[in-house]
Amino acid sequence: MLGKTANGLYWMYRSLERAENTARLIETGQRIALTRLELGESEWRSVLQSAGTLDQFDATHEELTKDAAIDWLLRDRANPSSVLSSIETARQNARLVRTALTHEVWEATNAAYMSARDMLARKVVERDLPNVLGSMRRRSSLVRGMTHGTMLRNDIYDFARLGTFIERADNTARILDVKYYVLLPSASAVGSSLDNVQWESILRSVSARGGFRMEYGAGAGTRDIAHFLILDRRMPRSLAFCVRKLGDNLGYLNKGQMRPGPAQLKAQHIERTYLSHDIDAVFDYGLHEFIQKVLKLLAELSAQIETDFRFYE
Amino acid sequence: MENTPIFDEMWGSDERLRQPYQKFHSWFDGEDLKRLRAKQREAEELFRLTGITFNVYGRAEAEERLIPFDIIPRIISEREWSRVTRGIEQRVRAINAFLHDIYHRQEIIKAGRIPQEMISRNSAFEPRMIGVSPPGGIYTHIVGIDLVRTGPDDFFVLEDNARTPSGVSYMLENRETMLQMFPELFSQNRVKGVQSYPTDLRRSLAACAPDATGGRPVVAVLTPGIYNSAYYEHAFLADQMGVELVEGHDLRVVDGRVAMRTTRGYTPIDVLYRRVDDEFLDPLNFNPESQLGVPGIMDVYRAGGITIANAPGTGIADDKAIYSYMPEIVEFYTGERPLLQNVPTWRCSESDQLAYVLDNLEELVVKEVHGSGGYGMLIGPTATKKDIATFRRKLKARPGNYIAQPTLNLSSVPIFARQGLTPRHVDLRPFVLVSPEGIKVTDGGLTRVALKKGSLVVNSSQGGGTKDTWVVED
DSSP: OOOHHHHHHHHHHHHHHHHHHHHHHHHHHHHHHHHOGGGGHHHHHHHHHTTTTTHHHHHSSSOOHHHHHHHHHOOOTTTSSSSHHHHHHHHHHHHTTGGOOOHHHHHHHHHHHHHHHTTSSSSOOOHHHHHHHHHHHHHHHHHHHHHHHHSSHHHHHHHHHHHHHHHHHHHHHHHOOOOHHGGGGGHHHOOHHHHHHHHHHHHHHOOHHHHHHHHOTTTTOOHHHHHHHOOOOSSSHHHHHHHHHHHHHHHHHHTSSSSSSSSHHHHHHHHHHSSSHHHHHHHHOOOHHHHHHHHHHHHHHHHHHHHHTTTTO | OOOOOBBTTTTTTTOOOOOOGGHHHHHHSSSSHHHHHHHHHHHHHHHHHTTTTEEEEESSSEEEEEOEEEEEEEEEEEHHHHHHHHHHHHHHHHHHHHHHHHTTTTTTHHSSSSSSSHTTTTTTTOOOGGGOOOOGGOSSSSEEEEEEEETTTTEEEEEESSSOOOOHHHHHHHHHHHHHHHHHHHSSSOOOOOTTTTHHHHHHTTOOOOOTSSOOEEEEEEOOOOOTTTHHHHHHHHHHHTTTEEOGGGGEEETTTTEEEEETTTEEEEEEEESSSSHHHHTTTSOTOOSSSSSTTTHHHHSOOEEEETTTTTHHHHOOOHTTTTTHHHHHSSSSSSSSSSSOOEESSHHHHHHHHTTTTGGGEEETTTTTOOOEEGGGGGGOOOHHHHHHHHHHHOGGGGEHHHHHHHHEEEEEEETTTEEEEEEEOOOOEEETTTTOOOOOOOOEEOSSSSSSOOOGGGEEEEEEEEEEEO
16 A cells, blocks of 8 residues: 555544544533533633644634634634544545545545535534534544445555544543543542533543443442543543554554564553553552653654654655 | 538437437436436536546636536447447557657658658657657557547547546546436447446556566556546546556655555556656656656656556647648558548648638637647637637737637537527547557547537536437447
């Protein structure tokens, strides 16, 4: 496969995952804002932070309002991570790697783009927001479904998966980075309703409220949430799950080689050193420091993948 | 030629339904216009979803547009078609022989059939090709011969496209769309298939692999990139052939071969189907500013390390000034009378011909020698006084840059309009594959249609549309 094609696949699926994650963050923010009016602005601030775009937002806006935050996250082309920008980037990359995609995957991607372009052509009024966000997430799910159902399990698929899981791990880590303080033991001791809202916000941001309640029961606390999002391999958005998938797919790509490649070694290192202990070890290390460390390692892993597989010259 | 009635391919010149359209006609009679209108919209949706768009040059934003598609097929009988294909084969054989001769012994000039300066002063002549023999002796692997029709058996060649003819993806997608929307029409008519084109193309290209090839030839398509107006087609063809789509920056010369950067290192390419113009192919040998090409590819080519399809320098054969010599060229190399007619052409470089053209601008079509896409052209009968005055100045300033032709009464075929069928002018671009194994003309081709009433300009960049083209068994 061409290095350029691997690059295009990687970014196509990173962008699709990002579009979906950003849509989910907006949904969560809107939900909290509607049910906890007193939290409005601070919640949007942390949503922008989780989306990794707070600084850019502040640089281009006078004040932070709900409407401005939603518009920025949803459809502002100046924000490269907005839902619209991400879907456009995904589709642009899909055009670039058109020959590596099945007809079904290409059409689903193109349809997602056409629908986003139409629905997000104008400011979305609040009444339409749930429909628009739902539609965006369904469109990206359709691409994922077509990918699962029609693509050969070869290196094309592996690069698609690498893009997906790097972005997903990064997204989960950023959510934790922004909200880590509500998961600290000192916070859980307070047990105020505020904390519960924050927990709910975290779980909604990763579409895992129901799953968590089912697995951990009513008495669960902050430690359990941290465990769930960081170490639980059953949870498809946890760091441990995503990093193992990255290791697996890098392993498939290296099959037939004498020894694992540098990126594969990096993924194995992250998993063994940081994601194979119990949650107490994480808290002993320092939750915030831990998350910062993992974010840094993920960025290094991404750069290593680009080098290993000759994405650029 | 100007005063004969227009020949309609469905109704002839005398309003009598022609044989190839009989089954279609009775089908159409039983159809509900409302359903067909819905089908027309459905076709548009299909095209949008598939992303069959082209980028419009000269626009600030890389805008993607659809080429309008008309759901009424253009139908040609097998008997009519076989005459056309024999003519095309003859012409393509002559073009290849001409190219070989021009870059080797130049017998045709020595025989006095073409003036020396037509070649030596022509910017499409490529001196770096002198003495080079491309693998298999093939210069033009892919050719598009633009035809127009003025009567039941009167086909004229309007233009030979011997560089990088485009449009074949529309031919294939048009057929795909028709099969999906009107399966019953294909049960009623025995339409000859076009869908093997990508397989044929790959086989044809592989058959032209250079001696340096080890094992199964590696074929790739070279595109200028995602912003090129025909990018969709480049991706489509690479996909359909199952080969890599590469850009200049994916390639470099490694150990005397042109190789592509893969995730596991550099892999040599044997046959490059390039959709990049000569000028941009190699910054070391041609335009040093080019970002689209591969430095040193011409040296590899001349050493026999890669096949470039089509060969560099083929433009000398489809140049509009050379076009006027095509009847001589066909006779000279095949020893036969040309089976397809040329449109009479005045060469403005010759003073008596220029004088005639200047006196008759209102009735003539004037074209730039190196123009394409319907740009830079004057259609006398529909032009304004101002346009004609502008062209008069241009012609006097640079006569050698222009040719002129009579305005042909292009045939019409029905298109689907709100109130039913209505005639519009068309041309036809059949696609031809050439390899040492032979010449293959795809049955049908791309019909381009001028959607504006009375218009003769069919180019997609000027508001033309396309149609599915059927060759039906008799």
